[in-house]
Amino acid sequence: MAESNQLLFFFSALGAFNGFLLSVYFAIHAKKKIFTNYFLSLLLLALSIRIIKSVFFYFNPHLSNIFIQIGLSACLLIGPFLFLYLKTYSEDRKPIWAKHILPYLAVITMIGFFYPYVDHPTVWSRWIVKAIYAQWFVYIVLSIKYIRPVIQKFKDKESLLRIDIWILNIYMGVTLIWLAYTTSAYTSYIAGALSFTFILYIIVLLLIFRNSKETAFFQEKEKYKNKEIEPNTLDLIGQKLSIILEKELFINPNFTLEEAAKELKVTKHLLSQYVNEILGKSFSNLIKEYRVEKAKKLLETEKNYTIESVGYDSGFNSKSTFFTAFKKTTGLTPAEYQKTHSK
Known part of the structure; x- marks a missing residue:
């Protein structure tokens, strides 16, 4: 592998790797077991699976078809987890998450069983992948509702809280990754770079918030609890x-x-x-x-x-x-x- 390709592979894979680490961190090692953090953890996990599939497929076109199928299937959960994370934060209560997750899991499992990627790559590329990205986009649109207060603050020239910047970065990061995948076929370079930038945002914000005396781990609403x-x-x-x-x-x-x-x-x-x-x-x-x-x-x-x-x-x-x-x-x-x- 050429030196330029090695660097490209390193930076593309690094974003996905950091995503896996932060997914585990939010799920297990968070200072407070806040329900919204579990949706964030699962969102990062789904993104990381999708990104790592693209990275390895770009550098190894002979990648196992089952791994390609898993990576593409993970996209079906990115939109719902984004929506659930923002909804839970904004409404400060547990949503009915099953209706946003279980039907999709059931559908993608049946499709994977009856139309596995290894036997039907054309069906996946022409129909299934397009349907997945369309569903992802629908949830991006639905999620706008929960970032409108942040956008309104920006329009009104009000000071943004750190949690506002965090929420906006999560939304924009997921949207940009969706855009990268839908505008070009197998754009591993773009998607990898975007994912790395997205995860880098999270790392920087994580360090800022952990050292903040004003908030307790991203949840300004939780600071009043008890x-x-x-x-x-x-x-x-x-x-x-x-x-x-x-x-x-x-x-x-x-x-x-x-x-x-x-x-x-x-x-x-x-x-x-x-x-x-x-x-x-x-x-x-x-x-x-x-x-x-x-x-x-x-x-x-x-x-x-x-x-x-x-x-x-x-x-x-x-x-x-x-x-x-x-x-x-x-x-x-x-x-x-x-x-x-x-x-």
């Missing part, structure tokens, strides 16, 4: 939150959780836990609600304000952000609301 707020503290924080409204601190478009905690004289952790668990929303959404209420009052009372001015005076940093938040909350555009409620 840490109930004392009843007296609940009442106190509830009373203090009114300070944000009274002083209209939310009018500052750059008002953050840290600034709110400092103003209310509570810890950032405690305030975040209260807003998430007691009010059932994120801090950014709470502030948006305050701003929308302020905008509603201005629309009802100020006739000389432009719609855009109302948004800025309510704390929104752009016209588009104001329109989106207002309509989502009231079901009306600011102009429609003003026409209906102006005095």
Whole structure:
């Protein structure tokens, strides 16, 4: 094997190898046995099997047909595991995973039994593989729902949490690998390089998160687990939150959780836990609600304000952000609301 091919093989195979290691890590050695991590583990495992098949097939075209069949079959589970991982994280509860996994396992097992790759390579390349990639794409589309909040934060120019960056990288990594496989036949070089980059993202983020004092192993939602707020503290924080409204601190478009905690004289952790668990929303959404209420009052009372001015005076940093938040909350555009409620 030429030196260039040796390097290509090394870097392509390294991504898959790291994927296997991290799959085991998430399944066994995670600091917390968080249910979402098992879906992440299985996602990495399915990806690694598919990638390693491509790498070895590229460098050894005489690879055993049964191994090719296993590698292609693994693709059928990549989309479902991506969807289940993002869904479980976003909804913070166990999904009904069986309906997304068992039917596909049953179908691919029967196909593999009645139409094994060794005897029907043409059927696999023309029909089965295309169906697998189509199913993978469907789950990529379905998964968009769970990264929309991250995309919205990006559009609103809000600060992204580390977990947001993590989720976005997982989604984009899987999507890019799908794109590499569907645009060219047996693009081992592209898929291997993409998988290596994808796994490298995970390794770097893993090291960052493990050394972070703010979060416990990728699960910002889990940091509140088994840490109930004392009843007296609940009442106190509830009373203090009114300070944000009274002083209209939310009018500052750059008002953050840290600034709110400092103003209310509570810890950032405690305030975040209260807003998430007691009010059932994120801090950014709470502030948006305050701003929308302020905008509603201005629309009802100020006739000389432009719609855009109302948004800025309510704390929104752009016209588009104001329109989106207002309509989502009231079901009306600011102009429609003003026409209906102006005095």
